[in-house]
Amino acid sequence: DALTEIDEKQGIDLTATIVYQATCTNVIVEGNTYTVYGIQMLSGKPGHYFVEDEIQDITLQANQICRMVDLLNCGKVSAVHFRDVVMDSILQL
16 A cells, blocks of 8 residues: 555546666676666556566666666556667767
8 A cells, every 4th residue: 555655646647558768787897896776567456466567777867767777657558568668878878
């Protein structure tokens, strides 16, 4: 219920079957640690989502991922277009 409440406050359509969320991962490259951001595509209904697809390591910029996630959710991008939309967005970064 707490997650549903958060979604409602953010204006996320609770009837959606596909939603997107940002992810972050720490990676180590040549002894340096970096936080990289990606996007998960979740399928299901509020409170009962599972990861259907994920693209990791898209960018080092959290604000870019948040913007992409907002656009994916607001545009209600379908599952078949997820990867194409993300790749097109990356080319514009």
